[in-house]
Amino acid sequence: MAMIYPLGPFYAQPMRMRPRAPLVQLGSTQETAYPYRSGRCVVIRLGRRALAFGMWTGQAESEDLAMALAVNARVDDDMFDDDGGLNERFERHLARRNVARSVSLIEDEWKIVSALDLLADYADEDAYDDEEDV
Known part of the structure; x- marks a missing residue:
C-alpha cells in the first residue's frame, strides 16, 4: 500500500x-x-x-x-446490500472468475463451480435448462 x-x-x-x-x-x-x-x-x-x-x-x-x-x-446500486457489503451474486461472480483463472481444464472448473454452487445466479435462466437447443 x-x-x-x-x-x-x-x-x-x-x-x-x-x-x-x-x-x-x-x-x-x-x-x-x-x-x-x-x-x-x-x-x-x-x-x-x-x-x-x-x-x-x-x-x-x-x-x-x-x-x-x-x-x-x-x-451499480444493486451491487451492494443495505450494510454496504458486496451482494452474494457479485461475490459468486468474482469466485467463478478466480476459479476459471486457476484451473487448466474446463472439467475441473465445472467440478469446482458446481461443488461450491457458484451457478446459483443462472438457475432460472432458460439457456442452462435446455440442452436440446445446443
Whole structure:
C-alpha cells in the first residue's frame, strides 16, 4: 500500500512514475483500508519519482466499495446490500472468475463451480435448462 501523509483535509503521497509521464497531471486517490477516503490531487513528476498533493473529497462506505472504486470498476446500486457489503451474486461472480483463472481444464472448473454452487445466479435462466437447443 502506498504511503500517504495526511495533513488535515489534505494529503501528500510519494509514488513512482514512468520517465516520460507528464511533469504535472491531475489524479485521484482511493484508500483501500479504513477510513476508505477518496481524494483529488495534482501529481508532480520529479524524474522517476513523483509527489501527489491533494485534498480528501469523500469516503467509501465499505471495503468492498473502496476496492471497486480503486480499480475504477462500474459500481451499480444493486451491487451492494443495505450494510454496504458486496451482494452474494457479485461475490459468486468474482469466485467463478478466480476459479476459471486457476484451473487448466474446463472439467475441473465445472467440478469446482458446481461443488461450491457458484451457478446459483443462472438457475432460472432458460439457456442452462435446455440442452436440446445446443
